[in-house]
Amino acid sequence: MPDQRVEATAASARPAATPAPEAKPAGANLLFLREEEIRAAQDLLFFAYRDFTGAADVILEELGMGRAHHRALHFIGRNPRIPVSDLLAILRITKQSLARVLTTLVERGYVTQAQGRDDRRQRLLSLTPAGEALERRLFARQRERLSAAYRDAGGAAVEGFRRVMRGIMDEAARSYMDRAEAAQDGAPAPSHAPAPRNGPQRG
Amino acid sequence: MPDQRVEATAASARPAATPAPEAKPAGANLLFLREEEIRAAQDLLFFAYRDFTGAADVILEELGMGRAHHRALHFIGRNPRIPVSDLLAILRITKQSLARVLTTLVERGYVTQAQGRDDRRQRLLSLTPAGEALERRLFARQRERLSAAYRDAGGAAVEGFRRVMRGIMDEAARSYMDRAEAAQDGAPAPSHAPAPRNGPQRG
């Protein structure tokens, strides 16, 4: 098996990726460091997200489902009785895309749809016990990675992580997170609102 | 225009998502908080990554390219003269998938392929000046988000962010990041190795 031993590949002399270190005006170095810091952040986001999402793939594949199913399951689990439109606004996909995954989730008994009480046009989505069980299985895999990272990094780092991640997401997502957190602290039945948006909305 | 005013939707009495607060054995509450912390991390990763990647979409769309093109451009830009196989191992996609985006990047003059000197089978990839210019445009959009987040969160938070993100990615990605950082500090021509893997490798 070619075990991808890329070690020491391409160790040939390569023109350094860094600009020539000669004749830097004052401040340029700082600016450069800042740019490198941001580029490193791009790397961090790519790798961390790739491996975070990949963690649950084994289970998904054995069930013939994809990541889209997992995302729906996750957000329905976190927001019982969420209206379809709110879920759409969280995921930022079209209802046709959501319909595809939702159909299979309902057919296979992972998600139930209940008619809204005050607005009977709504179909409020919740996990069935089977859905909760599946979500927990998927969660367990990602939890391994995340809690190991949290444990190794320590509490202060986790708080920093939280702050930076919040800063990266848009205002709508931040206020969603705020409401989710408030709900966590015992507030009764908040809206799952993803907060006002602006983008397209076609379909 | 229906401005997605989801505010206060579904504020009907909903069975709390949280387990009934009565009769908690000692420690259960802590355990619960820890689980909620990890679930919140899932949310953070989803929203932050969604908006981070979305930031460059406007430019990509106007050029008729996708995120796959951006990823290739990014990692080629960060690793001039990278062999195809190393890029594949970083992106973790098949060469057929990479070929599709690479073909258009080369055709449109954003990327050049040079024959390897010590191993002439290799096609070492680099950005052309046009490719660098495009990458900078794309970078600028993401930079806005990232540097605002860094600025608002502060240096200590950024370090925590970095530590947690490193912890989430797998060992191979961590050692890639280490090597990239070392290269940054003036070491001459390191390998772009994504470090040994294990997964499939078919195709």
Place this chain on the structure above:
DNA sequence: TTAATTAAGTCAACGAAGCTGACGTATACC
């Protein structure tokens, strides 16, 4: 009470970006 708006579903078709399997070619290495 009628008309407009909204929530949700559905059919059809398309595009981006993954995937597998099977080969071909040039180069390296033993």
Place this chain on the structure above:
DNA sequence: GGTATACGTCAGCTTCGTTGACTTAATTAA
């Protein structure tokens, strides 16, 4: 001289996003 490696390519499939058009039921406003 034979095997393994780096890269490219043809063909076809899957997931999951997209647009556009249209229906039904329920709510809301005129």
